[in-house]
Amino acid sequence: MTHNNVEQLNTDTRTLSLSDSFNLDNQALGQNKTxxxxxxxxxxxxxxxxKHHNPLPGLITLYERWAQGGIGLAITGNIMIDRNALGEPKNIVLDERSDLTLFRQWAExxxxxxxxxxxxxNHPGKQIPNFISKEPxxxxxxxxxxxxxxxxxxxxxxxELEIFKIIxxxxxxxxxxxxSGFTGVQIHGAHGYLVSQFLSSRHNQRDDQWGGNLERRMHFVLxxxxxxxxxVGDDFPIGIKLNSADFMKGGFTEDESMQVVQALANAGIDLIEISGGTYESPSMMGSDKKGDARKQSTIKREAYFLDYMEKVRQLVNTPLVVxxxxxxxxxxxEALQSGATDFIGLARTTAVDPEFPNKLLAxxxxxMPLDNPTTGNPTMDAMVMLGVTWYEHQLRLIANGKDPKPNLNAWGVVVKTLFSAGVYGFKKRRA
Incomplete structure (x- = not known):
């Protein structure tokens, strides 16, 4: 498949199937690119x-299960770049102090x-719970x-010195x-983490070269x-996960997002995954705090951000994921053959069934419809971020060599989550 122009790309994709391979760079065929x-x-x-923020052996089990389950490309969960800036208690950190043997086993x-x-x-920026950091x-x-x-x-x-250090x-x-053997990297530039914060005029109100108009706000990510x-060199894929918008007043807008996409494409980024929202407005979970906020067209087509992707496809030839x-x-x-996206992004379905990709291909x-996990108490659900932690517990089951539990009790997850956070906070206070 060629990427010479958008019209050719859209024509080619009409006959695509989920099982078709994709080469990220037709000019430099290589193992990492296909x-x-x-x-x-x-x-x-x-x-x-x-406790040292290295990968636990369960990650090897989990990712091998996904690989055998038929996935084409798996993106790891948050790997933090600074062990003093953790978004969650049990985050993994990859730096000069890391045990690369464990990372190599994970990649393999x-x-x-x-x-x-x-x-x-990833770097969480201000999205660090207060029991982890007093001053993010x-x-x-x-x-x-x-x-x-x-x-x-x-x-x-x-x-500014700290900005350069983070870069x-x-x-x-x-x-x-x-x-360590990973076949590419993805920058987390979505969901209100640090890169997303720099892009947002709501969160970035600097008056130096790193803030102000959009051109300066996107200076950090570029x-x-x-x-x-x-x-890493030119032959190693670099992708980014980017918000279509923050869905907040004064935040990162759809028009601004498209300008950032174009700038990244011009810079040479290899793959762009589109999501949206932040902790303050969690559209990446499919709805806001007031309930299901999706349009009927979105519900019918399933994908949250497909309308946005169709607009982006008219602007760039860079491979896209929705x-x-x-x-x-x-x-x-339907999404693939429309030409709006080159890959289909899956997440929760693979946590409930690691074989989901193989079943789709067959x-x-x-x-596989999914219901949102709930205790019946919206305040409690929000407090423990049940839409995330329920799936983390499923991943833990798989990592322990077990099968996930589609009927996992939500209240049980709440209790375990609160206990874990409480224990971590107590340890931090004693440290």
């Missing part, structure tokens, strides 16, 4: 780091059955809102990911991409 099919496991938080497991595995690199860092000293004030401390604005840390982590490219909402093979095929009519 994805065996169009099924893409989007990042989910595994919470499977040990993810490459079984011809699959590819990319390391997702962010582009500007602006606190999270919408009910998150009690759980997250107000950040301190980064100095270097991203580049170092990418180099180490390549050395500098970060270039630093990684300098470390993630969020897909449950059935017919909807996936049956063009296969589907």
């Amino acid at each position: 994805i065996k099919n169009r099924l893409f496991k989007s990042a989910m938080s595994e919470q499977l780091g040990d 497991a993810g490459k079984k059955n011809g699959a590819s595995i990319w390391a997702q690199l 860092l962010a582009p500007s000293a602006i606190a999270l809102e919408n009910g998150l004030e009690k759980g997250f401390n107000q950040p301190r604005a980064l100095t 270097d840390q991203f580049a170092t982590s990418a180099r180490l990911a390549k050395e 500098a970060l991409y270039q630093a990684i490219r300098d470390q 993630t969020g909402g897909f449950r059935s093979a017919p909807a996936m095929l 049956d063009n009519n296969y589907s």
Whole structure:
């Protein structure tokens, strides 16, 4: 398939199937550039780091299960680039102090059955729970809102030296990911984490070269991409997960997102995954705090951000991934064959059934509806982020060599989550 122009790309995709391979760069055929099919496991938080923030053995089991389950490309959950900036208690960190032997085993497991595995690199910025950090860092000293004030401390604005240090840390982590055998890296630039914060005029109110108009606000992500490219070379894929919008007043807009997509495409990014929302407005979960906020057209087509992707496809030839909402093979095929996306992003379905990709590949009519886990108490659900933690518990079951439990009790997850957070907070206070 050629990427010479958008018209040719759209024509070619009309005959595509989920099982078709994809080469990220037709000019430089290589092992890292070819994805065996169009099924893409989007990042989910595994919470499977040990006390030194190295990978636990369960990650090897989990990613081998996904590889054998038929996924073409798996993106890891958050790998933090700074062990002093953790978004969650059991995050994994990849830096010069990491045990690369464990990372190599993880990468090797993810490459079984011809699959590819990319390391997702992240810095949480201000999205660090207050029991982990007293003073998180962010582009500007602006606190999270919408009910998150009690759980997250107000950040301190980064100095320029600290910004350059973080860029270097991203580049170092990418180099180490390549050395460990991962077949690519993905920058987490969505969901309100640090890269997303720099892009948002709501969260980035700096008056230097890193803030102000969009051109200056996107300076951070472009500098970060270039630093990684300098470390890993031209033949190693670099992707990004980017918000279509923050869905908040004064936040990152759809028009701004498209301009960033074009800038990244011009810079040479290899793959762009589109999501949306932040902790304050969690559209990546398919609805806002008031309930299901999706349009009827979205519900019918399943994918949350497909309308946006169709607009982006008219602007760039860079390979695209749309993630969020897909449950059935017919909807996936329709999205793929429309030319709006090159890969189908899957997440929760693979947590409930690691064999979901194989089943899709075997049956063009296969589907797996999912209900949102709930205790029946919206306040409790929101407090423990049940839409995330319920699936983390499923991942833990798989990591322990067990099968996931589609009927896993939501209240049981709440109790375990609160206990885990309480124990961690107590340890931090004693430290």
